[in-house]
Amino acid sequence: MLNPTRAFLLGPLLKGVSRSFYLTLRVLPAGMRDPIGLAYLLARAADTIADTSLIPPEQRLALLLSLRAQVNGAADEGAFLQRMAVEVAGQQTHSDEKVLLESLGPALAVLAQLGESDRAAVREIVTTLTQGMEYDLRTFPDERSGQIVALQELADLDRYTYLVAGCVGEFWTKMTYAHMPGTLKGEPRIMLARGVRFGKALQMTNVLRDCGKDLRIGRCYLPVTLLERFGLTPQDLLVPANSLRAQPLLFELVRLSLDHFREAVEYTLAIPAFSVRLRLACLWPVMIGLETLLLLVHNDDWLDPGKVSKIQRNKVYQVMGYSLPAVASNTLVRNWAAGLIRRIEARLQA
Incomplete structure (x- = not known):
């Protein structure tokens, strides 16, 4: 029986800070819920620290590194928790994040209290995710500086998407092998690589969808070498009227994202049809991600932060509803994903 503290953390609190992920977590097999849910909460707390713009970046970085140390077993927990209460929690405007x-x-x-292997896996994923947040804080300027810094190379973007999302697919795969041995079809090496690309697919979608908003806090994840190829600068992307001019750049990165999504589909189909819960937990983000890309390629104002390509809640429920009869059929899943990819590619070629 779940103790009350654990039940609160992995129930109402998790639901409060991430409704969409909570839906995914609820359908996971029981043994995977605790370590994955706890990893999400710790990572979300780290992300809240990293994103609290009322605190100077160097102070956020120090707090982030302190949290990482605590997750990895540092002894000064009392002093750390006091710092969090004084320096960060009081700055939160959202009550759920304050409670977190x-x-x-x-x-x-x-x-x-987790078993040794689960504890090690949670520590590893939180460490990697916080390295991604550390990269943000060290690479980009203070959100209020009025400056913009761009990543330099496509390899930098690829590394970033691994640190903040690809590693999650890797962690998810390790948890599946640990708690549901024999479930995943295919060699572990291949499935781990596909898990990484699954996470990268979702993060690339986020990067493209949120480009206009990120630019306004000084962050350009679209690399300089790619911008230059299309005759653009980060400052050009700040102008919503340049959305059509920058569309070839968008389409180039959407093509890269689709390659990742194809691997995510193969990952999902490597889960046996009888593992309905695990399949649903993978199928939903794949289809929601593809639906988001479809909106994005049809958004002629994609650089306008007021016109973000975000699918509506009723569309999310539609995806979930259709997934129930489709999930056990490889043919239906493959055709569903292929149909969305074809619609996206048709726009890329128009």
């Missing part, structure tokens, strides 16, 4: 930061003590206690 105030619940770090119990979350770290639950981490200590």
Whole structure:
């Protein structure tokens, strides 16, 4: 039986800070829920620290590194929790995020109660994710500086998408092997690589969807070498009227994203049809991601932060509803994904 603290952390609190992920977590097999849910909460707390713009970047970085140390077993938990309460929790305008930061003590206690292999896996994924957040804080300027810094090479973007999402697909795969041995078809090496690309597909979608908003806090994830190829600068992307001019750049990165999504589909189909819960947990983000890309390629104002390509809640429920009869059929899943990819590619070729 789940103890009350763990039940609160992995129930109401998790639901409060991520409704969409909570839906995914609920359909996971029981053994995977605790380590994956706890990893999400710790990573979300780290992300809240990294994104609290009222705190100077160097202070956020110090707090982020302190959280990473606590997750990895540092001894000064009391002093750390006091700093979090004083320096970060009071700055939060969303009550759920405030409660999350105030619940770090119990979350770290639950981490200590996990089995050794799960505890090591959670520590590893939170460490990697916080390295991605550290990369953000060290690479980009203060959000209020008025400056923009862009990544330099496509390899930098690829590395970034691994640190903040590809590693999650890797972690998810390891949890599946640990808690559902024999479930995934295919060699572990191949499935781990596909899991990485699954995560990268979702993060590339986020990068493209949120480009206009990120630019306004000084972050250009679209690399300089690619911008130059299309005759663009980060400052050009700040102008919503340049959306059509920059569309070839968008389409180039959408093509790269689709290659990742194809691997994500293969990953999903490597889960046996009888593992309905695990399949649904993978199928939903794939289809929602593809639906988002479809909106994006048809958005002639994609650089306008007021016109973000975000699918509506009723579309999410539509995806979930259609997935129930489709999930057990490889043919239906493959045809569904292929149909969306064809519609996206048709726009790329128009």
